[in-house]
Amino acid sequence: MLKRIQKNLRLFFLYSRFTLKTTLQARAGIVLFLAGKLFRFLFLLMFIFLLFGKTKVIQGYSLNQALIFYLTFNVIDSLTQILFREVYRFRPLVMSGSFDMVLLKPMHPFTKILFGGIDYIDILFVIPYFCLVIVFFLKTIPFPYSFFTIFSSVSIYLLFILNSLVLACAFHITVLALGIITTEVDHTIMIYRDLIGLGRFPMEIYKEPIRSFFTFAIPVGVMMSFPTKALFGLLTGPFIWYAWGISLSGLVFSLILWNYALHKYQSWGG
Amino acid sequence: MIKVTDLTKIYKTHIKQKNPFKDVFLRKYKDIVALDKISFEIGENESVGFIGPNGAGKTTTLKIISGILYPTSGFVSVEGFTPFEKKPQFLKQIAFVMGQRNQLIWDLPATDTFELQKEIYEISQQDYKKNVGELTEILNCADLITKPVKTLSLGERMKMELIAGLLHRPKIVFFDEPTIGLDIFSQETIRTFIKQFQEEFKATVILTSHYLEDVKRLSKRLIIINKGHIIYDGTLKKIIEQYSVEKRVTITLEKPANETELRAIDIPISYTFPKVVYKIKRSVLPEKIKAITQNLPFSDLSVEDETIEDIIKTFFKKNK
Numbered sequence: 001m002l003k004r005i006q007k008n009l010r011l012f013f014l015y016s017r018f019t020l021k022t023t024l025q026a027r028a029g030i031v032l033f034l035a036g037k038l039f040r041f042l043f044l045l046m047f048i049f050l051l052f053g054k055t056k057v058i059q060g061y062s063l064n065q066a067l068i069f070y071l072t073f074n075v076i077d078s079l080t081q082i083l084f085r086e087v088y089r090f091r092p093l094v095m096s097g098s099f100d101m102v103l104l105k106p107m108h109p110f111t112k113i114l115f116g117g118i119d120y121i122d123i124l125f126v127i128p129y130f131c132l133v134i135v136f137f138l139k140t141i142p143f144p145y146s147f148f149t150i151f152s153s154v155s156i157y158l159l160f161i162l163n164s165l166v167l168a169c170a171f172h173i174t175v176l177a178l179g180i181i182t183t184e185v186d187h188t189i190m191i192y193r194d195l196i197g198l199g200r201f202p203m204e205i206y207k208e209p210i211r212s213f214f215t216f217a218i219p220v221g222v223m224m225s226f227p228t229k230a231l232f233g234l235l236t237g238p239f240i241w242y243a244w245g246i247s248l249s250g251l252v253f254s255l256i257l258w259n260y261a262l263h264k265y266q267s268w269g270g
Numbered sequence: 271m272i273k274v275t276d277l278t279k280i281y282k283t284h285i286k287q288k289n290p291f292k293d294v295f296l297r298k299y300k301d302i303v304a305l306d307k308i309s310f311e312i313g314e315n316e317s318v319g320f321i322g323p324n325g326a327g328k329t330t331t332l333k334i335i336s337g338i339l340y341p342t343s344g345f346v347s348v349e350g351f352t353p354f355e356k357k358p359q360f361l362k363q364i365a366f367v368m369g370q371r372n373q374l375i376w377d378l379p380a381t382d383t384f385e386l387q388k389e390i391y392e393i394s395q396q397d398y399k400k401n402v403g404e405l406t407e408i409l410n411c412a413d414l415i416t417k418p419v420k421t422l423s424l425g426e427r428m429k430m431e432l433i434a435g436l437l438h439r440p441k442i443v444f445f446d447e448p449t450i451g452l453d454i455f456s457q458e459t460i461r462t463f464i465k466q467f468q469e470e471f472k473a474t475v476i477l478t479s480h481y482l483e484d485v486k487r488l489s490k491r492l493i494i495i496n497k498g499h500i501i502y503d504g505t506l507k508k509i510i511e512q513y514s515v516e517k518r519v520t521i522t523l524e525k526p527a528n529e530t531e532l533r534a535i536d537i538p539i540s541y542t543f544p545k546v547v548y549k550i551k552r553s554v555l556p557e558k559i560k561a562i563t564q565n566l567p568f569s570d571l572s573v574e575d576e577t578i579e580d581i582i583k584t585f586f587k588k589n590k
C-alpha cells in the first residue's frame with residue numbers, strides 16, 4: 001500500500017514537472033492568464049471596499065471580516081484550480097478515445113486525469129492570498145495577541161480548508177464520471193464554478209431559504225464560508241462533524257459513481 | 271495464455287426519433303450486439319491477426335481482452351488474470367499500440383514520455399537505458415527522441431509510440447491498425463519492427479488492420495470476425511489455398527492485339543498496350559498459358575497469386 005502511494009506520488013510530481021515544462025512554452029499565455037486573474041481579483045476587492053464605503057457592517061461582518069471571506073474563497077478556489085486543472089482537459093481525452101491509454105496503465109487513473117496537470121500559475125496567487133488572510137485576521141482580534149488563540153483558530157481554519165478540498169475533490173471526481181457517462185464536462189464545470197462563486201461573500205447576505213439551500217443542499221457554504229467562520233470562532237463542534245460528514249459522503253458517492261461510469265465506458269472513436 | 275469463452279458485448283445506443291422533444295425527454299434505446307458469444311484461445315508467442323469489416327467487433331474484442339472495456343457476459347482470462355479488474359501485475363504484462371491514439375506528450379520530446387513510462391511500469395534505470403537503446407536502434411530513430419513530438423511526422427511519431435508502448439517489454443502486445451495513415455515506406459518499417467520485436471522478445475502479438483498486407487506479413491493465424499461472430503479461425507495459408515481460386519496473369523505484348531485475339535484466351539480485366547492482365551482459374555491455368563504462348567506475341571509473362579484483399583473478398587462472398 002505504502003509502495004503504491006509512493007509510486008503515485010512520484011508520478012504526480014513527474015506529471016507536474018511536465019505540465020510546468022509545457023506551460024513555460026507559452027509565455028504570452030502566462031502573462032495574459034496572470035493579468036486576467038489579477039484584474040478579476042482586484043475588481044472584486046474594489047467592489048467590497050465600495051460597499052463598505054457606505055456602511056460599517058454588513059450582516060454583522062466588518063470590512064476586515066468580509067475581506068477574509070473573499071480571500072478565503074480565493075485560497076480555496078486557487079487550490080482547487082492548482083490540484084484539479086486536468087479535469088478541464090478530460091472531455092477531449094474521452095472524445096478522442098485517448099482515455100483508453102490511461103486505463104491501460106498500471107497506476108490509478110486519477111493520477112493522470114484528476115491530479116495530472118498541476119496549475120503552477122495559481123500557486124503564485126495562493127501564497128499572497130493566505131498571507132493577506134493572516135494580516136486581516138490579526139486586525140480583527142484584540143492586541144496583544146494570544147498565541148493560543150491564533151494557533152487554535154488558524155489550525156481549525158486549515159482543517160476546514162482541507163475539508164473544502166475534499167468536497168472539491170468529490171465534485172471533480174463526479175465531473176469525471178459524468179464526463180464518461182454523458183461526454184459532458186465543460187458545462188458541469190461551469191455550473192460548479194458559478195455555484196462556488198456564490199461563496200465569495202458570507203452566506204448571511206442571502207435570504208432564507210436560499211441560505212439554507214446553499215449551506216445544506218448544495219454545500220457551497222460548507223466549502224467556502226465554514227473555514228472563515230471557524231477562524232472567527234463562530235462554528236461549534238457539531239458543525240465540524242457535519243462538514244466532514246458532508247465531504248466524506250460526497251467523496252464516497254463520487255467514487256461509487258466513478259466505478260459505475262467505468263462499467264459504462266464505451267471507448268469512443270475506435 | 272488467453273482464453274475467451276462465450277464473450278458477449280452489447281452496447282446501448284439511443285434511437286433517434288422524429289420528434290426532438292421525445293428525443294430529449296422520452297428517449298428510446300436499442301441494444302447493439304458487438305460480440306455474440308465468441309470463443310477462442312491464443313497461446314504463448316503466437317501471432318494472430320483479427321480482420322473483418324468496420325464494426326465487425328475486432329477492436330471491441332481487443333479492448334475487452336486488454337481490460338479497457340467490461341464484457342456484458344462471458345469469460346475472459348489473460349495469463350490467469352481477469353482483464354477488467356485491471357490489476358497492475360496484469361497491466362505490466364500487456365501493451366496496446368493504437369495507430370489512431372497517442373500517448374506522447376505533444377509539446378515535449380518523446381524522451382519525457384519514455385521517462386513517464388519508466389516510472390509507471392517501474393523499469394530500473396539500467397533496463398530503461400538498455401531498452402530505449404535497443405528499440406531506437408531497431409527503428410533507426412535515435413536522433414528523433416529528443417525532438418518535440420509536435421515537430422515529428424506521422425511516421426516518426428508512430429516510431430516514438432512504439433518505443434513508448436513497448437519499453438516495459440510486454441509479454442502480450444495488441445496492435446490496433448498500427449500502420450493506418452502511413453506512407454508505404456513507414457508501413458514497411460513498422461511491419462519489419464513488429465516482426466523483429468515478436469521474434470526477438472518472444473511476445474504474443476495480436477493485430478487488427480484493414481491493410482491485409484500487415485496481417486499477411488505479421489500473422490500466421492487469422493481470426494475473421496463479422497457482425498460479432500467468428501467466421502474463420504485458422505492459418506493464413508489454409509485460407510489462401512481454399513479461397514485463392516484464380517491467378518493473376520500479366521503479359522507484356524510485343525505488338526498491339528485486337529479484342530478478338532485477347533478474348534480468345536479469356537476476358538481480360540485490363541488492357542493498356544503493351545500490358546494485358548487476366549484473372550484465370552487455377553484449374554484451367556496450364557491450358558490458358560499454352561494458348562497464350564501459341565497465340566499472343568509477348569516479351570514477358572508473369573503469373574501471380576491473387577492479392578490477400580481479393581482472397582478475403584471471395585471469402586466474405588462465400589460466407590455471407
